[in-house]
Each structure stands twice: as C-alpha cells, then as structure tokens.
Amino acid sequence: MARTLISAVLAALALVGALAAQVVLAGDAQGYVKAGSRAAAHGACVEPTQYMRRHHMDLIQHQRDATVYQGIRGTRHSLAGCIDCHVGPGSDGHPVAVNAEHQFCRSCHEFAAVKVNCFDCHDGVPKGGPLSESAQSALDAATQQGRGRGNADGSVRSAREGQGQ
Amino acid sequence: MMKHPPEGIDQGRRALLGVAVGVTTAVVAPGLVLHAAALPSAAPPGAQRSGPVTDRVRWGLLIDTSKCAEGCRACVDACDRENGLDLQTRPAGQSGRAWADQKAVWIRKVKLADDLTGRVTNLPMMCQHCEHPPCVDVCPTGASFKRADGIVLVDRHTCIGCRYCMMACPYQARSFIHEVTHDQLTRVPRGKGCVESCNLCVSRRDQGAPSTACADACADAGHHAIVFGDLKDPRSAISQALTGLPNRQLREDLELNTGVRYAGV
Amino acid sequence: MKRIVYREWRIPPARYWGILGILAAVVGLGGLAALYLEHEGHWVTGMSNSVVWGVPHVFAVFLILAASGAINVASVGTVFNKGAYLPLGRLSGLLAVALLIGGLLILVLDLGRPDRLLVAMTHYNFRSIFAWNIYLYTGFVVLVIAYLWSMADRMGAPFKQSIGVLAFVWRLALTTATGSIFGFLVARQAFDTAFLAPMFVIMSLAYGLAIFLLVLIFSCAQDARPIGDLLLQRLKNLLGVFVAAVLYFTLVYYLTKLYGAKNYDLVGWVLLRGGIYSFTAWVGWVLLGTLVPLGIIWHPVLGRDRRWIVAACALVILGGFAALYVILIGSQVYPLQIFPGHTVVASGVVDGLRAGVAHYHPSVPEVLLGLGGVAVALVITAVGVRVLQFLPESLADPEASAPVGSGALRRFSIDEISPG
C-alpha cells in the first residue's frame, strides 16, 4: 500500500518536473537568441525550432562527417552556419563568441547541463570566411577565365555566393 | 531565412551545376565533353562541391627544386596564413627553442647539400599524400584517413592524440597541437591534443578554387617551383610537367606512391 | 604433495598504511601531473613534433612488458608443471594485472585527448597494431583474473591447466604485439625490424621476473614469511638466463642493423656519438643493467646473499628503463633519413626537421606521470596481498619445512574453509 502510494507520488512528481522543464525550456529559448545576431532577425531557424532544439546536434554531426569525409560543404546544417547566424555583437559592437558566457550556445547548454566539445577546436566567432582572400581572388580569376571562354550566363557560382544561404 | 525545404537547396544546386557543366561543355571544346562526362563530380572551377569526392581525381604536387630559391619562404608564409598557423602563440613560459619544435608546421623549407659534390638544393616539404599512407595504417581509431581524391588528413573529431601516426610517417610531416588554441579560422578548426598536417588546402578543393596556397604564393613570387593538379588527368599541368621532367618520390624504397613528387634531387 | 597455505599480508597496520600512504602520495602527484598536462597541453612536456613519445611511454612500455613477464612465473608452474613455482602463481597473476593497469593508465593519460577514450573503444582500425593491442590488453586482464580464480577456487581447478596455457599463449601474443608497435614502423630506421618483437618477449621475461622477485622478497620479509634458499636460487638463476638472453638479443639486434650498410651511421651514433644516449646504452643498459647483475647472480658468494640478489633485481630494472629509453627515444632523436646521400644543412627558420639530432629533455610532470603509473601498480599489489590470499604462508624449501602432519594439522588450508 505504502509502496504504491510512494511510487504514485514519485511518478506524479516526475511528470510535473518534466512538464515544468519543457515549459521553462520553451520560455527561455526565446531569450537565448542574442539580440543583434542574424538569427534574431529571422523568424525561424533552418529547421523548425522545436526540431532544432532536440536534434541540432544530429544535424551538425551529420554535416560534419559529410564535410570531413566527402568534402561536402553546405552551411545549412554546419556548425559554421550556426555560428555565423547566432553570433551577437558585444557592447563594443564586435562579435562575441557563441560559446562565451551568456551567449547563445553557452547559456542554453549550461541550462541543460550538457557539455559542448565543439569549441575545443572551432572558434566561437566567424573568421576568415570559407576561402582565404588569395584563394578567392584566384577563384575569381579562374571563373573570369571560364566566363571569358563563353560561360557568360554566370551560372557557375562563386564559393562565397554559395555560402549565403 | 528560408523555411526548411530539406532537399530544396541541394537539389537546386545540383540542377544549377548540371546547367553549368552543360553550358561549359557545349560551348568550350569537344575534348571537355568527354572529360566532363567522365568526371561528373569534378566541379568546374568556381563551384562548390555538391556530391561526395570521388577517386576519379588524385591531387598532387610537383616540386621543381631547380626553381626553388634559397632564402625564399613564400610558400611557408602562405600556408601559415591560409591555415591560421600564423595565429599560433608561444605559451607563456615556454622557451623559444622548445616551442620551435612544438608548434605546428605543415610545410617547411629544407636545404640540402650533396655529400659528394656539395651541390646545394632547396625544397619545400609537406605531407606527401601517400597512396599507401603508413599514418593511416597505424591509426588506432581510423581518424587518419585518405579521402577518395587522395588527400590524406586527420578527422579531428576522432583523433585521440596518441601520435602513433607521427611515429609512422617517414617524412615527419605531421604536427601535434601542444597547446590550447584560440582565434582559429572558420575554415581550419584546430584544437589542443590532435594531430594535423598539410591537407592540400582541402577547403579550397571543396570550394572549387584552382590551386593551393603554397603553389600560388610560389608563382606570385616569380619562382613557379610548385605545380598543383590532378595526377589522373593526363592533360593537367602537373601531369604534363611530370612527363617532361625527370622526377621521383622521396624514399621511394618504401613504395608509398606519394602524391608529391620532386624534380632535381 | 605439500599443501600450500595462502594468507593475507599481515604486517602491522601502521606499516601497511605507511606504505600505502607513500604510494598514494606518488599516485596523487602523478594524477596532478596528468591533470596539468590535460589542462595545458603537451607543451609542458619535453615531447615535441620530433620526439613524439617520451618518458611516459618508456614507463608504460616497461610496465606492460613487465606485466607479461610477471605472469611467466605462474606459467612455469602450471603450464610447464614445475611444482616449485606453484605457490608463486597467485602473486604472479596479481602482479601481472597490476603492472598492466599501471602501464595502460600512463598511456591513456598521456593521450592528447584522454577524454576521447570512448572513441578509442568504439572506432577501430583493424589494420592498426595499436587497436589490436587494446583487445590484447583487456583480454589479458580478463584471462589473468580467470587464471587467478582457477588457482584459488576449487571449482576453477579443472580449468587451471587450460586457462594457464591460454594465458601463456596470450601473453606471448601481447608482448609480440607490443614489440610490433615499434617493429612495423618502417619509417624509423631503428625500429624497422621484425626482430623487435622477439626481443621484447625476452626483455619482458627479464624485467617481469626482476620485479616479481623484488616484490616477493620485500613482502615476505615484511611479514616474516620464509623463502627457501633453493627456491630463491632457482628464481635468480632463471633471472640470470633471461638477462643473458637480453644481452644476446641486444648484440644480435645491433649486428643485424649493421648488416645493412645504410644503418652504419645510426648504430655508430647510438653506440658512440650519441652523447647521453650512448652513455645510457653503455653504462645503463649494458654495464649496470646487464653485466653487473649477471656478475652478482653468478657469483659464488654474492649470488647467495639476499641483499645482493635484491640489488641485482633493482639493477636489471634500471637497465630495462635505460634500454627502453635508448630504443624509444634515441631512435626518435636520431634524424629520419629522407635524403640518402645528402646532408640537411638547414631546415626552415624555426621548426622541426632539424639539421642534426633533435633535443629531448624530460620535464617533471611527465616523469611524475610515469612514476604515478608505477605507484598505481604497487598500490594494487599491496592492497591485493593485504585483503586477499595471494601470498603463501611459507615458501620454505620442502626439506626445511616442518614435517607434514604436525604443521598441516595445525594450520588448516584456506581452500578448505573458504570455497569462494
């Protein structure tokens, strides 16, 4: 008897806790997006917000393996894309790393108490672009040459344009 | 921002590329039709790759040591800038000499003297992108791997930092990151405790840029000692140069079939 | 046959905790060193892009070799049916597990990313000897524990022989594979030989037995348990044979290296021009680690004196460290021969591929990490013999022991009172 009672109470508590966590999560997440970041200006993320909240790591990891092993570099699901969009300006107007205190990645991960390893290697602010300046100019020259040879419709996109999604 | 059409963008890009290839091949030369048909995913210059890399290309370098100038560091500096290696800082308290042997170096200038004749040769050395890479054979986790297009690189996500690959590499091409990193470039993430080495400017490859930072810099400096290109394409600049110039692999006794070849040593 | 009675180590608590305290302090220092390394990165060590494996690896390889050597005593007892060695089986198994764990701990803590141990366990590259070793090491620990059980428990007795044989074969594979970690490195002149694998097997026998003898003599002396002279003579003679075999293999190793003309320079460097490495090779490895202990062991008077035998064991261990230091680090310091017939005049402005040999100065944290691993092995051993029945009550020679009957009646066997 006592035992069933205790289990029932425990189950109820767990349920309440879970619901509360959901509510808090949903309420707080809005606050995690940094004012001034590109993400703040958009209504939605690359996938529905609810989906991203649960599965962003799977998307990032999938993109990661595609990039490392197959050389496929889309920014849609890439960590670089996340950083690009979610990095917010500090009081001095310079970008503040997404993994810095009170910033997008850090604050939510602290709340959820999940350790992030990404920033062991990746920097929390975009830097340098997908191509170096010299690479870009070499690329532009090559594309120019291509155009010069009759590819005038410009259908070959430069890499930088390719990043703008 | 776009509303998540999961496949939309990729499909769009593929279609776009198809058009690009079609237009190029139709307009340029009949020779290219064959080439393009044979290499559907060898993207035309300027296109970001959309499909996986294939083994229809094998990237490589030819170093013409007779053109490599003494005292010139253009390739080394360019590599450092391209990959953010110039952003490395010596940890406070470390001696300069110890740090010199601990900081990451992907390409280095080497000066040789022939033991008999005393003839001096200069050349840059980097990962030789072996076809049968010992570093890949020994890596316990498979973090060291060879991409389909012949580029040997480290998956920093699975490297545990055991350094067995560094023991195995016959060219001392690899570096271990000995310190906590800051301010990495977006295109070259790098962090403490993993091994790295020259990756033939892999992000340039995937973005469709024509050459490597070292080769470009060498040409810009007026030396043209480094030729980059597809070893499998008989009409590429590197294949043409390789047929015209006596060249060899370093330590060819090991039969690693390196992707980097040297002329004049 | 005389019944063997095993007893927990019953030294006074103060001394036991004293020993444990000292060991724990060393373990703690090693742990701190590991944390420091993990926090700062490897720049705080003497290791570099030229010398990528340093002192921690010397310690780790030594302990792993010694582990597979330590189990040898048990193998001689069960596999080769030498009754005199039977009572030593349990201690030999315990020591093997302890040494292996100590060695592996060093290896893991020295990784650039020790936090990714899980990755190492889930991603395998089956072409890598290193990955195979992960299996061999864990398998070894499991096997030896099973072996211990079969030696200690009645129910295990029927399996003792077969587990013993398996453990013996396994340890051969393990040491061979450890040697092969280096033997397959075609890039490095000093390593590029299949000869390293058998050489490592011989070394493991010598170093494992030396450590075993030290632990045995120490723990028995502390607890006033007798060790028969005959038994000790046998063991030390065995040690002598192993040490002599190491010397022989060392000679053959360098002679076969000399056979290939391209290695003249390497051998000349190690043996003559290598500075600290030549010194370590001659004085540490050959003189102190081999010739002096051999002299002691086979000396008609000194060879019977326990203190001298202890000294010989300690010297063999010292020689082992010296040998591995020369083999592991000396071979990395010596430049790679990428351009035969050429001399590297200069390389870069500030970087690794040096014109000449590299420099390696071990730093305090990496030495502490290595010592910490040794201390872990000793803690496991000390706790093991204290709380479980690993040590025989008496190792007195059969003639010298009390006549069967009175003694055996008075002390009942542990086997009888505790089946589990």
Ligand code: SF4
């Ligand atoms: S040169 Fe070294 S790092 Fe590069 S592929 Fe060959 S073995 Fe690997």
Ligand code: SF4
């Ligand atoms: S250091 Fe990394 S890449 Fe090199 S062998 Fe170890 S796990 Fe593989």
